[in-house]
Amino acid sequence: MMAEDGRIPGSSPSPPEAEDLGRREFLSEVLTVCGGAVPLFLGAVRVPLAAAQDSEYDATEHFYGMGVDVNRCIGCGRCVNACTVENDVPPEPHFTNTWVERYIIGTDGTVIVDSPDAGINGFPPTEHEEGILKTFFVPKLCNHCEEAPCVQVCPVGATFATEDGVVLVDEDYCIGCRYCIQACPYGARYLHPEKHVAGKCTFCYHRLVEGLVPACVEVCPTGARIFGEVEGRPTPLAQFMRFNMVQVLKPHLNTKPKVYYANLDGEVR
Amino acid sequence: MQGYIYPNEFELQWSLLIVLYPYITGLVAGAFILASLERVFNVKEVQPTYRLSLLTALAFLLVATLPLLAHLGHPERSYEIFLTPNRKSAMAMFGFVYAWYLMVVLLVEIWFDYRADMVQWYQQSSGLRRWFYYALTLGATDVSEKSLKFDDSAGRWITIIGIPSAFLLHGYVGFIFGSIKANPWWSSVLMPVVFLFSAIVSGIALVLVIYMLTTMFRWRKIDMACLEKLAQFLFYALIVDFSLEALDFLHRLYESEESIEILSQMIQSRLFISLIVLQVLMGTVIPLILLALTSPALRKGGFVKAAPELKQLIFLTSAVLVQIGVFSIRWNVVIGGQLFSKSLRGLTVYKVELLGIEGLAVTMGLLLLPFVILWVLVKVLPPWSDTEASAPSPVAG
Numbered sequence: 001m002m003a004e005d006g007r008i009p010g011s012s013p014s015p016p017e018a019e020d021l022g023r024r025e026f027l028s029e030v031l032t033v034c035g036g037a038v039p040l041f042l043g044a045v046r047v048p049l050a051a052a053q054d055s056e057y058d059a060t061e062h063f064y065g066m067g068v069d070v071n072r073c074i075g076c077g078r079c080v081n082a083c084t085v086e087n088d089v090p091p092e093p094h095f096t097n098t099w100v101e102r103y104i105i106g107t108d109g110t111v112i113v114d115s116p117d118a119g120i121n122g123f124p125p126t127e128h129e130e131g132i133l134k135t136f137f138v139p140k141l142c143n144h145c146e147e148a149p150c151v152q153v154c155p156v157g158a159t160f161a162t163e164d165g166v167v168l169v170d171e172d173y174c175i176g177c178r179y180c181i182q183a184c185p186y187g188a189r190y191l192h193p194e195k196h197v198a199g200k201c202t203f204c205y206h207r208l209v210e211g212l213v214p215a216c217v218e219v220c221p222t223g224a225r226i227f228g229e230v231e232g233r234p235t236p237l238a239q240f241m242r243f244n245m246v247q248v249l250k251p252h253l254n255t256k257p258k259v260y261y262a263n264l265d266g267e268v269r
Numbered sequence: 270m271q272g273y274i275y276p277n278e279f280e281l282q283w284s285l286l287i288v289l290y291p292y293i294t295g296l297v298a299g300a301f302i303l304a305s306l307e308r309v310f311n312v313k314e315v316q317p318t319y320r321l322s323l324l325t326a327l328a329f330l331l332v333a334t335l336p337l338l339a340h341l342g343h344p345e346r347s348y349e350i351f352l353t354p355n356r357k358s359a360m361a362m363f364g365f366v367y368a369w370y371l372m373v374v375l376l377v378e379i380w381f382d383y384r385a386d387m388v389q390w391y392q393q394s395s396g397l398r399r400w401f402y403y404a405l406t407l408g409a410t411d412v413s414e415k416s417l418k419f420d421d422s423a424g425r426w427i428t429i430i431g432i433p434s435a436f437l438l439h440g441y442v443g444f445i446f447g448s449i450k451a452n453p454w455w456s457s458v459l460m461p462v463v464f465l466f467s468a469i470v471s472g473i474a475l476v477l478v479i480y481m482l483t484t485m486f487r488w489r490k491i492d493m494a495c496l497e498k499l500a501q502f503l504f505y506a507l508i509v510d511f512s513l514e515a516l517d518f519l520h521r522l523y524e525s526e527e528s529i530e531i532l533s534q535m536i537q538s539r540l541f542i543s544l545i546v547l548q549v550l551m552g553t554v555i556p557l558i559l560l561a562l563t564s565p566a567l568r569k570g571g572f573v574k575a576a577p578e579l580k581q582l583i584f585l586t587s588a589v590l591v592q593i594g595v596f597s598i599r600w601n602v603v604i605g606g607q608l609f610s611k612s613l614r615g616l617t618v619y620k621v622e623l624l625g626i627e628g629l630a631v632t633m634g635l636l637l638l639p640f641v642i643l644w645v646l647v648k649v650l651p652p653w654s655d656t657e658a659s660a661p662s663p664v665a666g
Binding site for chain 1: 272273274275276277278279280282283337340341342343344346347349350353354355357358359360361363445449450451452606607610611612613614
């Protein structure tokens, strides 16, 4: 489903090879050290790289979404962990860009849902084996809706949708009114306790522009998360959507989510 | 916590300060609409409260933005809402609606109404005071009959513009909540209308209390005709408000959408005191009964004959109860809308903190501040019409 090196299959143009990067980094380092600007070391390395990628990445050529195969999720929580490491997710356990929910449906129809610490450490064993009809895990994250209510309500336009279909927050612009958090039907947003601006999943946008898939997708051991172009390309996501009956969360709200679930139970909200 | 809530829902987003915001703007809109009763609809009985209502509206409007500012993550960026508003956002319009109401409606109406008096105060006083009142007249010191007539007609027109503006100011606050489709407790087309009528209720009740207290502390006689008229309008507004709330409730109950279960749980547990006891029973039903019996709303002179002093006490009690009720309405909307998870599977809790920027102390301060401002406004622009007539004032004496 996914390329071995974590790249987005079919994404073009392909970024420089890892080897080239190393070489370029090395040259930059040599130049910088020779220049005697040791404190600027890292900056000097990063700036030319970023500039090189900006010219190569064309947002208009992409439109991203994610697929989630509920049957494949084992609730290990590695995705949540990877997200926390990769992104600036606040240390408090109750704020998270992505989380995993466990559903335990009893034979009598009762539904118990939990997500201890967003599922980052996996799940404790179920207390009673008897009386359980079925259990399953559901990974959740920002749905990067096409008709995103958060984008609609932001009073200053700090929350916006990129051309390639990713909903982002401009942290230098957000006034911290929290209206977007109220407007999100999926609980995908929070107010960053240190930055005092809205925080959320970015689909690891910093990785996307380098041709990499989001961290949660890359680490998933079972391939439960599938990333790629929503339409028009033979990517794993397109294949996933073709061979599965997919549905989105809370479709009646007409937010047009771009996270598509296969094998989703009706109890999931 | 009870049941399941999304991980990011552990923190309540909008706290006590945001409860204060619709409460205060409601008082502004309500007080203004009461003032317009006299001006546009010629309800002459409430004339003694006309200027008091306008000053009350102004005092509260000046404070209305403070709870919002205090609550922002980056208050220093709040001006962006004026500079680069997102035209699709309901909240982005706030700055403009607020500015329109303050600059175009309230200040201008007060200015036209007080201009002749300000000219008189300017002419009668000396020193700094003289220059202060001159500055307030903006140099327009013509008090000829023609210009006074113009003042009157301009004030009337501004009131006519002001009524829809007051509706806009507060209906808009209701829209901010009512348009959030993600939240079944808020998402209702009735929300702006309910907000509006509860605003009228709270405005009338507030002015009634302020009128009674200020008259008593100035050792003047309370104008019973005025008070009874206020009580009568309070009753009518309360009836409409209650009917709308009941309609909203019945509609939800009858439709029984998927959220009905969790909302019922919330009403029976988390909101029982604030909704059933404070809002419905104490804030609505008891005042309705009291006013129905003693005010001239249903029968001239009321069903129960009572001494004026007793009636005053009953009206005052009703108005105070109504204030508690309206504050509870705001609480139940703002806090209630955040006590259940959008997964519709669990309830969370909200604990009011005592200190801190979002705490009880700041809230009380922000509630008292308008009264301090009103006190200053009343000193600068005395709204009383009975000073010369019924009391020996040093100037006249």
